[in-house]
Structure formats: C-alpha cells, structure tokens
Amino acid sequence: MSDVVAIIGGGPAGLAAAATLKPLGLTVRVLEKAEGVGARWRNHYDRLHLHTTRTGSGLPGLDIPSAYGRWVKRDDFVTYQEAYAKHHAIELETGTDVERVERRGAGWRLTTNKGTVDATYVIVATGYNNLPHLPAWPARETFTGTLVHSREYRTGATYKGKKVMVVGTGNTGAEIATDLVEQGAAEVWWSFRTPPVILPRALAGIATQAFGIMLRPLSPKIVDPIMAGVGRLFIGNLQKYGLPRATRGGYTGVLEDHVLPILDVGLVGAIKRGQIKPVATISSFEGAAVVLADGQRLEPDVVIACTGYRTALEGILGHLGVLDKDGIPTVSGTSQHEGAPNMYFLGYTNALSGNLREIAAHARQLADAIGRTKQLKTGT
Numbered sequence: 001m002s003d004v005v006a007i008i009g010g011g012p013a014g015l016a017a018a019a020t021l022k023p024l025g026l027t028v029r030v031l032e033k034a035e036g037v038g039a040r041w042r043n044h045y046d047r048l049h050l051h052t053t054r055t056g057s058g059l060p061g062l063d064i065p066s067a068y069g070r071w072v073k074r075d076d077f078v079t080y081q082e083a084y085a086k087h088h089a090i091e092l093e094t095g096t097d098v099e100r101v102e103r104r105g106a107g108w109r110l111t112t113n114k115g116t117v118d119a120t121y122v123i124v125a126t127g128y129n130n131l132p133h134l135p136a137w138p139a140r141e142t143f144t145g146t147l148v149h150s151r152e153y154r155t156g157a158t159y160k161g162k163k164v165m166v167v168g169t170g171n172t173g174a175e176i177a178t179d180l181v182e183q184g185a186a187e188v189w190w191s192f193r194t195p196p197v198i199l200p201r202a203l204a205g206i207a208t209q210a211f212g213i214m215l216r217p218l219s220p221k222i223v224d225p226i227m228a229g230v231g232r233l234f235i236g237n238l239q240k241y242g243l244p245r246a247t248r249g250g251y252t253g254v255l256e257d258h259v260l261p262i263l264d265v266g267l268v269g270a271i272k273r274g275q276i277k278p279v280a281t282i283s284s285f286e287g288a289a290v291v292l293a294d295g296q297r298l299e300p301d302v303v304i305a306c307t308g309y310r311t312a313l314e315g316i317l318g319h320l321g322v323l324d325k326d327g328i329p330t331v332s333g334t335s336q337h338e339g340a341p342n343m344y345f346l347g348y349t350n351a352l353s354g355n356l357r358e359i360a361a362h363a364r365q366l367a368d369a370i371g372r373t374k375q376l377k378t379g380t
Contacts, residue, residue, distance in 0.1 A: 002027045003374065006110050006119035008101075008316075010037055010092040013125035013347030013359045015081060016059045019088040020367035024374060029117060031096040031110070038081035040129060041074060046155045047179045048074040051171060051201060051263045052209045052354035060360050062087050071201075101316055101343075108343065121370060124329065125346045128258075130312040134305055138284035143303070145288060150176060150306040156183025159302055163187040165290060167282060168306030169196035171262050176304060178266040181275040188270075189298060193281035195243060197227055197250035197261040198268060200234045208263055212352030215251070223352075224249025227261065235264065241271050242278040251352065258328070258350045311348075333362040334369045 003026050007014045010032030018028050032039070049071040050057050057072065058064045062084050068076040085092065097113040101122060110117040132149040134140075140147065150172050156179040164185050166177040169192040180188045199208055215223045227250035239245065253259040270276040280292040282303075289297045311327045322337045322345075324330050329345040331337050336344065344366055351358040 003120035004029060004107075004118065005121040005123060005370075006031060006108065006117050007123045007125055008098050008110075009125035009127065009347075010034070010085075010094070011040060011125065011127055011347070012038070012059060012081065012356060013127060013363070014123070015084055015088075015090060016359050016363035017123045017125055017346050017366060018090045019059065019061050019084070020363045021370065022088065022090075024367065024371050026121075026370075026374075028090075029119070030090060030092045031098055031112060031117065032092045032094050033097045035094050036082075037085050037092060038078045040127070041078050041081065043151065044074050045150070045153050045172075045176065045179065046074070047175060049265075050077060050356070051265075052356060053207045056207070056209050056213075056354055057356040058360065059084055059356070060363055070207075098316055101320070120342060122343045123346055123366070124313070124317070124343070126311070126313070127347050128311055128328075129309040131310040133308050133310050135282075135307055137282055140285050142287055143285040143290070145300055146302045148302070148304055150304060151309075153304055156180040156185060160184040161186050162301040163189075163299070164302045164304060165189040165191055165279075165298065165300040166304050166306060167191045168308070169194065169262065170306060170308070171260065173306035174198075174262045174267045175265060176306060177276050178270055181270045182266070187300075188276045189279045189300065190271075190276050191279050191282055191292070192243075194248065195246045197231060197246045197248075197253065198235050198238075198264055199227065199230055199250070199261045201263040201265055203230070203234065209354045209357075212354065213357075216352045220249055220251040220255060223251035227251065235268055236272075238268070238271060238278075241274075243271065254350055254352060260350050260352075334365050 005021055005026050005028050007017050007030045010030050014030055018030050022028050053070055054064045054068055054072050064080050098110050100111045102109050107120045108122045132151045153176055159180055160183055162185055164180050166173050177188050177190045201208055250261045280294040283291045283293045288299045291297055313323055314327050320340050322329055322340050329348045332345045332348045346362055347359050349358050
C-alpha cells in the first residue's frame with residue numbers, strides 16, 4: 001500500500017502540491033473545507049487582477065492560457081484552477097474541515113468533520129488569508145456608519161456617492177481605494193499607520209516581478225535603496241499630497257513583516273489628482289466620527305478595513321510548536337520543523353519574485369525531496 005499524503009487546502013498551493021506528488025505513486029488526498037476549487041479567489045473583489053504576469057504565475061504542469069492576457073483577472077484565474085485540477089485529475093474531498101493534526105507513530109492523524117485521515121506526510125496549504133482581522137479600535141461599536149472588512153467588499157459601485165475611508169496600506173487597500181474613485185465614491189480617505197513603499201507594476205514595459213526575481217538573492221542593504229530610487233524616479237514625491245516617504249525599506253518589510261510593496265494600478269494618479277486623500281491612522285470612533293491619530297475628525301459613511309487576515313491554524317497545529325506568535329508557520333517549502341517530521345508548509349512565503357511563482361517552485365522542490373525520501377525507504 002502506498003504512502004498517503006494529506007494536503008490541507010485546495011487553493012493554488014494545494015493543487016500544485018497534488019500535481020507534483022501524484023507521479024511519485026503516492027496516495028494524495030486533498031482536504032478542502034469549501035465546496036470547490038479556489039474558493040477564496042472566488043470571493044475576492046471584482047476588480048482584482050494578478051499583480052504578477054501570466055507567464056510568471058502558472059502552476060507546475062499547466063500554463064495559464066495566453067487568452068487571459070498579461071495581467072490575469074480574478075475570474076479567469078478561478079477558471080484556470082478548475083482546469084488545472086481537471087488536467088491533473090485532482091479530486092478534492094470538499095466540505096472536509098480539518099480540526100486537528102496529531103502525531104500517530106511515525107506518521108500523522110488528521111481529525112476532520114468527516115472522520116479521521118492517517119497519513120505519512122502532511123502538507124499545510126491553506127494560506128495566509130483565512131480569518132479576517134479587525135483591529136480593536138476604541139469605541140468601535142459606537143460607530144454609526146458602516147464598518148466592513150475588505151473580505152466583504154466586491155465593487156465600488158456599491159458605494160457610489162458615499163464618503164468612504166479605506167484603512168490599510170497593502171495592495172488590497174490601494175486597489176479598493178482606486179476602485180472606489182473609479183466607481184464614483186463622493187470622497188475617499190486612505191488611512192495609514194506606516195507609510196508604504198509604492199512601485200510601478202511595470203517599468204518600461206517590463207513587469208516589476210522580473211526585477212524582483214533578479215533582486216531577490218541580494219541583501220536588503222542593496223535592494224532597499226534600489227527600491228527607494230525607483231520610487232522616487234517613477235512614483236515621485238507624494239509628501240505634498242499627505243503621504244510621507246516610507247520609513248522602512250521595501251525588501252526589509254517583505255522579509256521581516258511579510259509585507260509586499262504596493263504595485264501601482266492607478267492609486268498614485270488618484271492621489272495626485274486629489275481623489276484619494278491620505279490621512280493618519282485611526283485612533284478611535286465616536287458615533288459618526290472617526291478620530292485620527294493626529295486629532296483630525298472625519299465622518300465617513302463607510303469604513304473599509306483592509307487590515308489583513310490571520311492564518312487560523314492555531315486550533316489545528318498550535319500544540320505542535322510549528323507556528324510563531326502570529327500563527328504563521330516558522331518553516332516553509334522543503335524545510336521541516338524538528339518537532340514535526342514529514343510536515344510541510346506551502347504558500348506561506350511572501351516573495352519579491354511573486355507568490356504564485358514561489359508556490360510553483362516550492363511544489364517542485366517538495367516533490368523532489370519527498371521522492372528522495374521515498375527512494376531511501378524502499379531502496380529503489
């Protein structure tokens with residue numbers, strides 16, 4: 001009987017792992033909580049396109065169709081994931097919620113809502129974006145306007161004519177703020193705590209991702225100044241529009257805080273035109289008012305919190321010592337935690353080279369590593 005690989009999650013990382021491991025003669029079981037492939041991608045906002053190129057975002061064994069263009073739309077990427085699963089004959093065990101993972105002899109036992117799964121290898125591939133995070137702003141419950149997390153956002157058309165405050169300086173916040181302007185919001189404020197690093201999505205027709213691939217092996221001491229120079233040259237000085245210069249290097253932020261630079265798809269132009277107004281971070285709420293850290297009081301109709309997610313892995317894996325204080329796995333790719341042999345984490349690395357490209361590379365490397373282990377066990 002072949003060894004069993006239990007893959008938790010049926011998104012891009014889980015699919016890539018399944019596709020690369022199946023040829024090894026392993027029994028691959030993909031356990032997916034939702035009812036289909038790419039569930040989280042289906043729920044992203046309508047405007048979303050990949051920030052990495054089509055050719056740099058495909059998963060192992062099947063390219064993204066050229067008909068989808070250079071910057072692939074959300075719906076097209078969902079369709080691609082469906083085609084990928086079909087192409088590699090990957091059958092997801094949908095509606096399967098993994099509740100806990102425990103050591104069992106030399107392997108693992110996964111407790112799910114549908115029973116137990118015993119496996120030799122476990123690959124955790126549920127990703128960063130599981131549990132929406134809202135900061136514990138003082139008096140948040142008193143706010144008489146509408147407060148939503150970005151997970152609930154679909155289109156700026158819903159907020160046409162409204163005064164909206166977008167909180168968070170990641171790519172999601174930047175895109176949502178831009179979408180609101182384009183869809184006719186009456187006023188858009190962009191609230192930030194830490195000034196972001198902003199870069200063009202492409203330079204002279206070359207995708208920023210390509211430069212990220214080249215720069216990734218270098219030290220932040222080298223890459224941070226390069227990013228700053230590119231920002232000054234192609235983005236310009238936004239201080240007079242209310243957005244201070246970034247106080248932290250772009251690559252340093254990636255490595256230490258898992259925060260990628262913003263790739264501009266219209267944000268900068270909207271700021272320069274006065275359509276998006278950068279403002280300070282939220283201090284508290286008071287009825288209809290949002291009080292900012294600099295003392296300014298604004299009265300938005302809607303606050304959209306683009307404040308990130310938690311992995312929600314603590315209940316499943318917290319007892320194994322494989323997570324850091326924020327619930328993020330302490331190892332990724334082919335690395336294993338010393339207390340959790342034959343457990344791997346795929347899709348938990350933010351990289352300048354692009355997360356989907358990283359997933360594809362790690363999936364291939366993981367298959368090679370497990371293949372070598374299998375050969376040592378069987379002597380073949």
